[in-house]
Amino acid sequence: MKKIEAIIRNEKLSEVRKALLEADILGITVYEVRGRGRQKDLELQFRGREYKIDLLPKIKIELMIGDNDVEKAVNLLIRTASTGQIGDGKITILPIDDIIRIRTGERGEEAI
Amino acid sequence: MKSSFLLCLVLALAMTTVSPAFAADPAGDVTLAEDPNAPVNFTWTLIAAFLVFLMQGGFAMLEGGLVRAKNVSNIMMKNLSDFAIGSLGFWAIGFPLMFGTSVAGIFGASKWLLTGEAYDVSTYLLWIFQMVFAGTAATIASGAMAERTKFRTYYIISFIITSLIYPVYGHWVWGGGWLSTLPFGLGHVDFAGSGVVHMVGGGAGLAGALLLGARIGKYDKDGKPRAIPGHSISMVMLGVFLLWFGWFGFNPGSTLAATELRISIIAVTTLLAGSAGGVAATLYTWKKFGRPDVTMAGNGVIAGLVAITAPSAWVEAWAAVVIGLAAGFIMVESVLLFERKGVDDPIGAISCHLIAGIWGLISVGIFADGTYGLYTTEAPMVVGLLYGGGVGQLVAQVIGVAANFAWVFGTSYSILWVLKKTLGLRVSKEEELVGLDLSEHGAVGYPYFVSRPEERSE
Numbered sequence: 001m002k003k004i005e006a007i008i009r010n011e012k013l014s015e016v017r018k019a020l021l022e023a024d025i026l027g028i029t030v031y032e033v034r035g036r037g038r039q040k041d042l043e044l045q046f047r048g049r050e051y052k053i054d055l056l057p058k059i060k061i062e063l064m065i066g067d068n069d070v071e072k073a074v075n076l077l078i079r080t081a082s083t084g085q086i087g088d089g090k091i092t093i094l095p096i097d098d099i100i101r102i103r104t105g106e107r108g109e110e111a112i
Numbered sequence: 113m114k115s116s117f118l119l120c121l122v123l124a125l126a127m128t129t130v131s132p133a134f135a136a137d138p139a140g141d142v143t144l145a146e147d148p149n150a151p152v153n154f155t156w157t158l159i160a161a162f163l164v165f166l167m168q169g170g171f172a173m174l175e176g177g178l179v180r181a182k183n184v185s186n187i188m189m190k191n192l193s194d195f196a197i198g199s200l201g202f203w204a205i206g207f208p209l210m211f212g213t214s215v216a217g218i219f220g221a222s223k224w225l226l227t228g229e230a231y232d233v234s235t236y237l238l239w240i241f242q243m244v245f246a247g248t249a250a251t252i253a254s255g256a257m258a259e260r261t262k263f264r265t266y267y268i269i270s271f272i273i274t275s276l277i278y279p280v281y282g283h284w285v286w287g288g289g290w291l292s293t294l295p296f297g298l299g300h301v302d303f304a305g306s307g308v309v310h311m312v313g314g315g316a317g318l319a320g321a322l323l324l325g326a327r328i329g330k331y332d333k334d335g336k337p338r339a340i341p342g343h344s345i346s347m348v349m350l351g352v353f354l355l356w357f358g359w360f361g362f363n364p365g366s367t368l369a370a371t372e373l374r375i376s377i378i379a380v381t382t383l384l385a386g387s388a389g390g391v392a393a394t395l396y397t398w399k400k401f402g403r404p405d406v407t408m409a410g411n412g413v414i415a416g417l418v419a420i421t422a423p424s425a426w427v428e429a430w431a432a433v434v435i436g437l438a439a440g441f442i443m444v445e446s447v448l449l450f451e452r453k454g455v456d457d458p459i460g461a462i463s464c465h466l467i468a469g470i471w472g473l474i475s476v477g478i479f480a481d482g483t484y485g486l487y488t489t490e491a492p493m494v495v496g497l498l499y500g501g502g503v504g505q506l507v508a509q510v511i512g513v514a515a516n517f518a519w520v521f522g523t524s525y526s527i528l529w530v531l532k533k534t535l536g537l538r539v540s541k542e543e544e545l546v547g548l549d550l551s552e553h554g555a556v557g558y559p560y561f562v563s564r565p566e567e568r569s570e
Contacts, residue, residue, distance in 0.1 A: 044339075044341070045339070045401060045403055045405065046339040046340075046341040046342070046405075046407070047339065047405060047407055047408055047447065047460075048397060048400065048401045048405055048408065048444075048447075048448060049337060049338060049339035050339065051338065051339040051341070
């Protein structure tokens, strides 16, 4: 079992979600986050004065995935979240010790 | 403060009880019998007054949107309070000073507390229309002083603006005072208050901004101005539209009579000048900064409206467009100039109201076309330089500008200076950083940004 954490562009969330649902990956947790990577600062303007934002708004999603589906999920994310421009985000894959469904007490991949 | 207010009340009551009640018509039957046009004129003036009242909401939105989220409760309280406390001051002291029997053309002194001879339908009608104007002047100052002024001190200066500073100058122009009887042109004229209302608010705001100093973070260590973005552009633009709408009461309503059909001309000049100001600010910022600046465009509309306020009844459409275009351009340059000079005016109130107000007063002396008189179709007509009126009217306008600034800036700077030395004018550094919502009111504008109900400790 793996946890996939991905930082993506805000505007890519609906495309990613649609593809995940089509691939029968239902569970997802979404955060609105701010952060920076290699992308340039966002240049804004207010009353003629420019100012820069380097902590850019992004979306972070978390998925719990069975071992056999990890590559499928990763490929799906790369395909749907990519624009080819700097600032597309990152995917990280973390091991999971166990998963427990609170309602039934099921454990492991059964609980996904 | 409290005791002196009570003293004024007692004094005022004492004076009214000895003055005989003559010619007062509290029921309205006498007024109606004497003037068949009274119903339409009363209705017109009251509706206009209600429209001007809505401008308080416009200012609240405009100023609220241009400050940071941590100060929005505070600016809302200031907008509410300057009107609420200000209307009491205008009732007790301000209106009598402005429209009471003139003492040497300097101030009025009767009609205290709207009692005795002032307990009259026509006087009450004038009072409410003038009250909403006084409230407008007071609320303008709050914008220039936003995000750092102590609420307590602001409360006091608001009361003083509407009960002393505004009405005395108002008396000089609208109460039969010395400016209105200047031997140039028709005397100083200001149809709906570019000077009486807007320069007064802007001048007091300038005094406040100078004494306060800039907000923390407005200038970098080299003294270069930095952007402090407002927190809601939607609020700003709603504010602009409410103000623009309210201005159709402000200017056309200033005839105080629907029987003056000039009201349609005034409504058109008002609309066009607002549009021209918005266009000028949009195009000029676009050229200057590479992009059309959103809040400056909003300010441009306001500047155009402020400028047309004095000449609105005396100019034709093309002149209104020229006046508005110039106002929008002047406002942008003025905002940048004040900013460079270290005067931190978070919403551009000084440029929109003081500077565009000056231009408005002067423009009467240039563009007045001689087709309309002093709130009447009868001669003498107001004529400016371009229509063969010579420089007389222009001279009267310039004298009015100088007198306005000297009185308003002088009194507000002195009073605020005393308040600064006694009560204090500015919140502490810590209070400013955490935001005035928390430090002054203990009530944030957006509670769920700060905490959620389930996170409360009790």
